[in-house]
Amino acid sequence: MVSQDVAPPPIADLTYRNYDGPKALRPLRWWTLSRSFIRTAMRKKAFWVLFGLLCMQWMLFALFVFINSQADQITGGAQRQLRAFNLANTFVDVTDIWIWVFAIALFIGAGSIAADNRANAIQVYLSKPLTRADYILGKWAGMVILLYFAQFVPMLVAVLYAALDQGFGEFLSSYPRLALVFPLVPLIPAVMHASMLIGISALNRTPAIAGIAYTGIFIVWNLLATAIANAPIVADDSRSTLLFLNPRGVIYGLIFNLVGTRGTPPGFRSELPLPEWAPLLGLALVLCAGSLALAVLRVRAVEVVKG
Structure with a gap:
């Protein structure tokens, strides 16, 4: 009679004790997180609604160019212009419409880390072959890339239309600085918004609270700087710089210093003076570095409970 007892199979060693392969981490680990961040944002309908509103802003720029090119027909052939048209001034006037870029940044950035804090997902991310620097860089780079191209695509189409309308040769000779630097213009708000939102989002567990906090900082600081700049005791030559010492102003x-003009807003007959770029750059570096430092301090693989 054959025994029915069967010996148990040997337990396989599934650990990494005998692994002798490469131990280096994969390069560009942050890009996986950035790509996921971009894809998640682009799957949301609200993002495309805000992007469409931003495109309308640059359609307005193209409309100004069209009206200027058709000025003779619009004024009945009169040999005069209602207002001297300067393409660089019009470019910065349209760029100064900040609300849609701010709205896109708020929509995609308020929950960048706050949502992970609420879901305790940071512990999951950092249990993978990701470092804390990879996590923060991935979120930051994804936001910068998305914000940059959301601005750059409609801006590029509008500037190309202006160049075609005026003629590429005349456009390059009349506005060489604008032609050279306009691809850099979207980078400034992209980096500033992404850096500050990463820091504020890391401090919160609720995306809505992070969004409200950033909105308050952005708007209230701007109003406070405006009030200080317009105070009677402030010297006239300092007003233009003090007015810009806030996140929106920076x-x-x-951007105005990069393009070389502050534009001619409605109600002004001449160009406004440019603010000093050095204090603005210094404040920008402090805000960006400080916000990213906050994120580094707050992002941890385990939650530290203080009792």
Whole structure:
């Protein structure tokens, strides 16, 4: 009679004790996180609605160019212009419409880390072959890339239309600086918004609270800087710089210096003076570095409970 007892199979060693392969981490680990961040944002309908509103902003720029090119027909052939048209001034005037870029940044960035804090997902991310620097860089780079191209695509189409309308040769000779630097213009708000939102989002567990906090900082600081700049005791030559010493002012003050003009807003007959670029750049570096440092301090693989 054959025994029915069967010996148990040997337990396989599934650990990494006998692994002798390469131990180096994969390069560009942060890019996996950035790509996921971009894809998640682009799957949301609200993102495309805000992007469409941003495109309308640059359609307005193209409309100004079209009206200027058709000025003779619109004024009945009169040999005069209602207002001297300067393409660089119009470019910065349209760029200064900040609300849609801010809205896109708020939509994609408020929950960048706050949502992970709420779901305790950071522990899962950092249990994988990702370092804390990879996690923060991945979120930051994904936001910068998305914000940059959301601005750059409609801006490029509008500037190309202006160049075609005027003629590429005349456009390059009349506005060489604008032609050279306009691809860098979207980078300034992209980096500033991404850096500050990463820091504020890391401090919160609720995306809505992070969004409200960033909105308050962005708007209230701007109003406070405006009030200080317009105070009677402030010297006239300092007003233009003090007015821009806030997050919104830093972004657009640096853009104005990059393009070389502050534009001619409605109600002004001449160009406004440019703010000093050095204090603006210094404040920008402090805000970006400080916000990213906050994120580094707050992002941890385990939650530390203080009692």
